[in-house]
Amino acid sequence: MITSLMLQRLFHLRQGSKLCPTLSKQYKATLTTQSFHNNMLNAILLKESESTLYDVEFDYSATHHTIMELLDCSPRNAIQLIESDPDLLRLPAENLIKIKEMCRENEIPHNILRENLEWIIRMKPVELNHRFLYYWKWPFKIEDERPEILRILSLSLSQLTSLTCRSISEQNKIPQQNRISYLSDKLESSVSECTDLIIKYPFLMRRSLNIMFEIIDSLIDAGVDPKDIYRDPWPILNSPGQIKEKLDVFKERDIRNIKCWMLRCKDSTLNRCLEIRQLAKEVSQQFNSKDQYLCDRLNANTSDFLESKRKYPRVAQISLSKLKTMLDLLLSRGYKPEDIFNHAEVLTFSPETIENRIRDLQACGVVYCKLQILTLRNKKFEKHIKTLDRKSS
Numbered sequence: 001m002i003t004s005l006m007l008q009r010l011f012h013l014r015q016g017s018k019l020c021p022t023l024s025k026q027y028k029a030t031l032t033t034q035s036f037h038n039n040m041l042n043a044i045l046l047k048e049s050e051s052t053l054y055d056v057e058f059d060y061s062a063t064h065h066t067i068m069e070l071l072d073c074s075p076r077n078a079i080q081l082i083e084s085d086p087d088l089l090r091l092p093a094e095n096l097i098k099i100k101e102m103c104r105e106n107e108i109p110h111n112i113l114r115e116n117l118e119w120i121i122r123m124k125p126v127e128l129n130h131r132f133l134y135y136w137k138w139p140f141k142i143e144d145e146r147p148e149i150l151r152i153l154s155l156s157l158s159q160l161t162s163l164t165c166r167s168i169s170e171q172n173k174i175p176q177q178n179r180i181s182y183l184s185d186k187l188e189s190s191v192s193e194c195t196d197l198i199i200k201y202p203f204l205m206r207r208s209l210n211i212m213f214e215i216i217d218s219l220i221d222a223g224v225d226p227k228d229i230y231r232d233p234w235p236i237l238n239s240p241g242q243i244k245e246k247l248d249v250f251k252e253r254d255i256r257n258i259k260c261w262m263l264r265c266k267d268s269t270l271n272r273c274l275e276i277r278q279l280a281k282e283v284s285q286q287f288n289s290k291d292q293y294l295c296d297r298l299n300a301n302t303s304d305f306l307e308s309k310r311k312y313p314r315v316a317q318i319s320l321s322k323l324k325t326m327l328d329l330l331l332s333r334g335y336k337p338e339d340i341f342n343h344a345e346v347l348t349f350s351p352e353t354i355e356n357r358i359r360d361l362q363a364c365g366v367v368y369c370k371l372q373i374l375t376l377r378n379k380k381f382e383k384h385i386k387t388l389d390r391k392s393s
Helices: 002-017 021-030 034-038 040-047 050-055 062-071 075-084 086-090 093-105 110-120 125-135 143-154 157-169 179-186 191-200 209-221 226-231 240-252 260-264 267-286 290-297 302-311 313-317 320-332 337-342 344-348 351-363 378-392
Strands: none
Touching: 062 075, 062 086, 062 093, 062 110, 075 086, 093 110, 093 125, 110 143, 125 143, 125 157, 143 157, 143 179, 143 191, 179 191, 179 209, 179 226, 191 226, 209 226, 209 240, 226 260, 240 260, 267 290, 267 320, 290 302, 290 313, 290 320, 302 313, 302 337, 313 344, 320 337, 320 344, 320 351, 337 344, 351 378
């Protein structure tokens, strides 16, 4: 009976929208499958184009209706959502309707629901209803910010309970009345973004409040971009003393544009970074660009250099510090600037590789080799070394 009814509706669709015969055969072939029986109307709705849905009067399924009402979206957008997440069709329509009613009762805006749709519609209504009790216990100075913390309800119940209790206990210690709103103000990010932040970095809710205040304030006062703290909040795990010590070093060395990773990296990495910055600063004082720097060191004119860039585009991507290291190495080994310019691909190799190859060649009795040899591919270079070994033996 169901199959017969679906065939009649399929015929109706074909007559009204000129459904192609091939597609019609495909539908008939799948009508007998159990999966199609479960979602027969939805399957047709998904397969049919937007124009077909409007040309033919058709009753939407409960899933489509609920999605449309839940998100206040058009039939087209509802279908697109279901096409992008077909599992929606497997969710009980009764649960979706209850979730829709709950979201309305709790005044959740449609745009917030769209951002959280994936997890919220998969939650059991009873469980979601229980979590909304926690949702309303969070203190807010600005009540309009409350819906933006909706994603926090996706956490496990134990996590949600812990965070909610902490938030209530800290209400009078934070001007914004909760950590998420505080982070939103300090890090120049939305409450929704900072909700995602504390979910990704749970230590932001566990860290001592006074220590977090002190570290964030000291970082911002030192010129660290609040957005950079949002992207990389790990320095908040350090002690205020460690942060102050490093910031004092940066101040003494007149280091600006401080990044959060600089506060937590090894000293060797930091020193290397500072060397690169210093080099870039020195070069920028003498030359307008990296191209001009290369032209000066390789005794090349601008037109020839532009032609070389087209021939060796990877050279333009090399960092200034590596270029300086490579040029210093090659010039100290007796290579002329003109030779380096004519074989600029040598600059794309690492200094270690070039030094190792020069050492291997010297072991074979080669005092000076052409740059063409140094820039051979690994297999060809190894073959060249073996040839030299045979000749020497």
